[in-house]
Amino acid sequence: MAPPPAAFERRVLRSAAEHHYLRVRLELPDGAARPSAALFKQLVVTALRELHGEVGAALPVDVLTYEEKTMSAILRVISSGFVKLWSALTLLGFYQNRRYISISSCIIWEQ
Amino acid sequence: MSSLLLRRLHQTPRHLLVCEKSHARHAHSRHAAHVRDHAYNCRVSFLIPECGMLPEVLKSTIADVGEYYVVRNLPLHELVAHEFIDNFVKKGSCYALTYNTRIDQDNTAALLPSGKLILSVDKDTYEELGLQGRPSQYSGKKVMRYIITIDLTDSSFHPDSKKNKRVLWALKEKKPLKFDFLLAWYNTGAEGSTLMSYFPQNQIRSLKPKITFSTLRDLQCPVLQSNELQGKPEESCSAEELFEWLGAVLNQVNNKSSNFVSTYCCPQPSTTAEQAFLCTITGFIIPETIIQLLEKLCCYFDEPKLAHWLTLTVHGFADSPVSWRESEHGFHKGGENLYNFVVFRNLDYWLQMAVGTNDDCPP
Structure with missing residues (x-):
């Protein structure tokens, strides 16, 4: 026998998302070599270390997608580290000892 | 600290x-x-x-x-015009939303199928318009953004009413606002004019x-x-x-x-x-x-x-x-x-x- 149709249920989750997501794009001066996905991740960790020290560098950040051509990526970070990640990316100004760069970002969806 | x-x-x-x-x-x-x-x-x-x-x-x-439509440079008062209200707003579900406007910086407008026109405007525009509204819920202690809601299908908004005249005057003369609009219209079978023929050909474009x-x-x-x-x-x-x-x-x-x-x-x-x-x-x-x-x-x-x-x-x-x-x-x-x-x-x-x-x- 088929189970009865689901009874109505509603749950409201307030600021309960485990992760936050950011869509970011790296801007380098013309002619600079485009980083690979692994290097891009390294860059994100470096940015976190520079601003927030080892604690920042240990923050779990995932590069969910990375397109080398446009140097755009979707990042996932644990919610409590969201402000740290955004600030670190905003203030990062060097890549391979060359002054560059800005990372523009917007959230794509915070669950 | x-x-x-x-x-x-x-x-x-x-x-x-x-x-x-x-x-x-x-x-x-x-x-x-x-x-x-x-x-x-x-x-x-x-x-x-x-x-x-x-x-x-x-x-x-x-x-x-x-399909939906993009209308370029449309003066906002056109959506408040009685011809538009009678032909579209009252005869089906009419949707309009300003295009390429940013809700946290620009003035924006939206027409809901219920006939409510919602304007979200900055403080200066609000003061110039002189229409009644309320402070935005999210603009902080110092209010920089206001929300104006106009019910176009309300009985008190008929062509000869004071309210109607004031809104038209505000949008036409006091502070003319122009936007690019996304438009869509849904009606159940009733014949009538279409959005394509209502707006000037060089302004409107239909998109799939x-x-x-x-x-x-x-x-x-x-x-x-x-x-x-x-x-x-x-x-x-x-x-x-x-x-x-x-x-x-x-x-x-x-x-x-x-x-x-x-x-x-x-x-x-x-x-x-x-x-x-x-x-x-x-x-x-x-x-x-x-x-x-x-x-x-x-x-x-x-x-x-x-x-x-x-x-x-x-x-x-x-x-x-x-x-x-x-x-x-x-x-x-x-x-x-x-x-x-x-x-x-x-x-x-x-x-x-x-x-x-x-x-x-x-x-």
């Missing part, structure tokens, strides 16, 4: 996720009402696991997705929504049980887990990776679908279309299918002045307002509605 700053560093912007479950054929089910209440939608995607070819009925529904199909191979899908919204350890995944997974699928995240770059993987337990059909429609998509599509997706399970469930995801415009109904919407950090249906084989469904920081709780 420093401890306060430190705490702020760990805080995340407020966000809400509402999860509901019910049955699509239940007499009191509110699924259609929730769709209808979310007026402005820019992207609709549906995902059907274990489906290689779309059934004809769904194909024709997608082909029938109505952009539709893309793709087949995903060997997709790992979470196991879901319709009566377990919160999931059961070892048995099924929760609504939140599904929501994240779906975001990953729609953004084409490789969900097998578990390495230095990304540790994301599909929630467990999961099964592997040999193929899954993903269709995405982008444009100015009105709720009537989405309700029709949802209905046809429910009918997908009329015949026995391998899939246990399918999903329909709808994204709202990030810069729309409202999310659900007339609830004020703001951008804050991302402007997200979206919802997602999971329809199960037995027509039980889950509905997830998500909003960001500057939003009321979804209905």
Whole structure:
């Protein structure tokens, strides 16, 4: 026998998302070599270390997608580290000892 | 002071996720009402696991997705003109939303199918217009943004009324506002003029929504049980887990990776679908279309299918002045307002509605 149709249920989750997501794009001066996905991740960790020290560098950040051509990526970070990640990316100004760069970002969806 | 700053560093912007479950054929089910209440939608995607070819009925529904219009440089008072109200607003569902305007910086306007015209304007414009409004809920202590709501179908808004004259004067002479508009009109059969012929040819352009199909191979899908919204350890995944997974699928995240770059993987337990059909429609998509599509997706399970469930995801415009109904919407950090249906084989469904920081709780 088929189970009865689901009874109505509603749950409201307030600021309960485990992760936050950011869509970011790296801007380098013309002619600079485009980083690979692994290097891009390294860059994100470096940015976190520079601003927030080892604690920042240990923050779990995932590069969910990375397109080398446009140097755009979707990042996932644990919610409590969201402000740290955004600030670190905003203030990062060097890549391979060359002054560059800005990372523009917007959230794509915070669950 | 420093401890306060430190705490702020760990805080995340407020966000809400509402999860509901019910049955699509239940007499009191509110699924259609929730769709209808979310007026402005820019992207609709549906995902059907274990489906290689779309059934004809769904194909024709997608082909029938109505066109919408872009009107350039339209003076706002044209939407308040009586000819427009009588021909379109009162004779069907009329949707209008300013295009390329930013809700946290620019003046924006939206016309709801209920006949309410909503203006979200900065302080200077508000003062120049001299129309009655209220401070925006999200503009902080020092109010920099105001919301003006004008009910175009209200009986006190007839052509000779004082109110009507004042609104026209404010929008025509006092502070003329011009916008690019997205427009759509839905009416049930009644003959009449069309938007295309109402506006000057050099101003209006009709557009078809952009539709893309793709087949995903060997997709790992979470196991879901319709009566377990919160999931059961070892048995099924929760609504939140599904929501994240779906975001990953729609953004084409490789969900097998578990390495230095990304540790994301599909929630467990999961099964592997040999193929899954993903269709995405982008444009100015009105709720009537989405309700029709949802209905046809429910009918997908009329015949026995391998899939246990399918999903329909709808994204709202990030810069729309409202999310659900007339609830004020703001951008804050991302402007997200979206919802997602999971329809199960037995027509039980889950509905997830998500909003960001500057939003009321979804209905």
